[in-house]
Amino acid sequence: MQRQEALYRASRALHAANGPRDVAVVIGEHLAGPGERVTLWRMSPGDEGAFEMDLIGSHAPTGAAAWPAGSRLDAGRVPALADLRRDSHGVVREEDLPEAERRAWQGSGIRSALLVPFGASGGPDGLMIVASPGRRSFFDRKKVRSYLTVGAQAALTVENLRLIEEARRTGMIGERKRLAREIHDTLIQGFASIVMNLEAMEGALEDPTEPAAFHLDEARTTAREGLAEARRIVWALRPEALEGFPLPEALSRLVSRWSESNRTRADVAVTGDAVPLPTEVEVTLLRTAQEALTNVGKHASAGRAVLTLSYMGDRVTLDVMDDGVGFEPDGPTVAGDMNGGFGLGAMRERVEGAGGSLLVESEPGAGTTLAVELRLTGDGKSRTVEMLEETS
Secondary structure, eight states: OHHHHHHHHHHHHHHTOOSHHHHHHHHHHHHOOTTOEEEEEEEEEOGGGBEEEEEEEEEOOTTOOOSOTTOOOBTTTOHHHHTOOTTOOEEEEGGGSOHHHHHHHHHTTOOEEEEEEEOSSSSOSEEEEEEESSOGGGSOHHHHHHHHHHHHHHHHHHHHHHHHHHHHHHTOHHHHHHHHHHHIIIIIHHHHHHHHHHHHHHHHHSSOOHHHHHHHHHHHHHHHHHHHHHHHHHHTTOOGGGTTSOHHHHHHHHHHHHHHHHTOEEEEEEESOOOOOOHHHHHHHHHHHHHHHHHIIIIIOOSEEEEEEEEOSSEEEEEEEEOSOOOOTTSHHHHTOTTTTSSHHHHHHHHHHTTOEEEEEEOTTSOEEEEEEEEBOTTSOBHHHHHHHHHO
16 A cells, blocks of 8 residues: 555656656655666667667665766667567666676666656657666566556656647647646546556455456556557647658658567658648648558558658648558448547548548558648648638
């Protein structure tokens, strides 16, 4: 029960956090054991399989050294990092590391670390690292579950804080704050409470029977998936991948991350002269690509996917093709929206809302092609933007 009370206190405190450092401090103060350090990182793919990691928040107990300066986790040489998914975790011990990183960890008194990823599409774009002076056994099953539970909420809190700061800069603070608070106070808190109560139930049962333990694990998994979907809602408010990158490069980065995460070959082809497009058009194309790749990863069992972006003067198209199992487009899978609210129905609504069209060609055993077309006016505006200007 002491662990459950710590989770409840951490959940309440996260609601009042004002920045990533506050988030790390909340987790450290409520959950960290003796000598454990908590750090939060933003991640992006780097060269040769490495992740570029930027420290955004940390907490260390009194007398403990900070995270080793210059330490670099290489996905090509650290299996636990290479295998990370947004819905999984890993444990790294000092002997798992290359020599330079091992010495840095030993100098800071670290012998093992729990890696808890969080992300919005494909692989992780953020990471919580809990560093410990103990070995692998120091992270027992209950402790790992506690960090997974609070890590999911922490990821959402960090994303909400980022969106609020962005909204402050762009003059949309009122609406963004309202939406962030509404999501946090309903979906996030609700799912986190479900997970915590399931943890408490398992503790009260002491030694649950095998069927009971199975159903508890299934319920926890469902609740954590709900937390992940809540973060997808927040993520959809702003396509961070487009910040500082033209659309073709943003698509290439998306495909690279998805390919690494799903261990499936994926390529991007661009035809025509790439020109800047209205924000509305670029956001629509990027979001459609994200959701299409998510569907390929979940349903297609494909060996390869290809995205083709075509600039054609008065219109722009995006084709997403895979060589997977395919399906019957007019069958119940599409009618029931195969991706729980983020599948073909949501994509079609987004594309048509931007004045475009979405077509799907598929048949069982023959792969799938998803084709999006958005028309532009002579000055490069989307048709939707032009109609809004005409009525203003």
